[in-house]
Amino acid sequence: MSHTSSPASRADVNSRVTAEIITAIEQGTGEWRAPWFHNGSSIARPTNVASGKRYRGINTLALWAAGFAAGYGDGLWGTYKQWQEAGAQVREGERSTTIVLWREIQASRPADSNDDADDGHRRMFARVFSVFNVAQVDGYERPPSPVLPENERLAHAEAFISNLGIKTEFGGPEAYYRPSADTVFMPDFASFRDPASFYGVWLHENGHASGAKHRIDRDLSGRFGSAAYAAEECCVEILSGLVLADLGIAHHPRPDHAAYVASWLKVLKDDPKAIFTAASKAQQAADWMHAQQPQAEEMAA
Known part of the structure; x- marks a missing residue:
């Protein structure tokens, strides 16, 4: 089975994934939870x-x-x-x-109060x-966390991400990209709920790295909680959904993606075009990722 797709079909995927995320957001997404097992071990997450x-x-x-x-x-x-x-x-x-x-x-209010409003009470x-x-x-033993077996790794996804040339260090309790080291940090594969969660998060963090000055040069300077930061998070989470679909890992956006995008859209509530701008930047990053693959070089030659 081929895991490559033409630019035209990727554009169709982009439109469909974005539309499905918007629909899921409108229907209510619930609270986003990290897709790796948090056992409270991080001192920074009491x-x-x-x-x-x-x-x-x-x-x-x-x-x-x-x-x-x-x-x-x-x-x-x-x-x-x-x-x-x-x-x-x-x-x-x-x-x-x-x-x-x-x-x-x-x-409690006085019995003779005629005020039906709750204000002040x-x-x-x-x-x-x-x-x-x-x-x-x-005498405390932490309950064992479920373990995702190594044999559930997906070779074509590993190769795709490896071809991006972005350094990853595994083993920490959190997933993030550190621009100063140009390095992605990830929890181990075994601590994720399922393979799609692992590759989705790994693509998300590589998505941040794609915006570095020596790659796409997307603005990564937004402070946590700011509109610029929220726009970047929306962009790379949509990107993750796009590439998972391209790789045949998740053919439709998972509830995790919609919930995560929804959590950041609250910061962007004054900009009705925010999700479409994020989707456009996500497509640009997805195109960059596909351009790093050996097939892309062969086709160009």
Whole structure:
């Protein structure tokens, strides 16, 4: 089976993938979750041992700072009781870290009040908790994460990405591209949910690298959370969907792609053309990736 496609058919794929992502966004995509198994091991991503959920807001910063200051290598935290319920015991003499959880409550109104509005009758109150890091407890064994077997690697996708000539380092807890080192960093293949997730994320990060000055020279200077950063994220996630379809790995955009693009479109809500601009830049990057393949050189010759 051939995994190459003509420019015309790629243009058709571009239109279809973009249209399907837009449709999925309009129907509601749910919350995006990283497609590799997060077990809370990153100290920069504090996670609660009982719920498995990430801490949010100021608590993230508080636990991040406390973890780094104490030299902890793991981002798993819990209250004394939560560690007990997990079968572990906080060691005697260990100092806790304080976090705050805010709750909204409905305040009672006078019985003779004729005001039907809720304005002014909802109040926030804070509950303070003391938490301990997994490094401060004994007897805790992290549940084993599922493992994606090596025999599910896809040779044609490996070759396609290898031909891009972009350095990748595996083994960390996060996926990202570092422009200063011109290097993609990826979790191991074994930690992904399925092969399509692995190649989709790898293509996404190579998509960022395609924008480097010595390649396509796309603006990569946007700060996290800015419109420029959001536009770049939308671009490379659509690119990932396009190339997965080109390679025959996922013939339609996966829910992950639509949810991820939707999460960034909120930043671009004042620009109705944002997704079409991102799709155009994605096609440019996809064309660059295809141009790096040996078949492209043979056809040009």
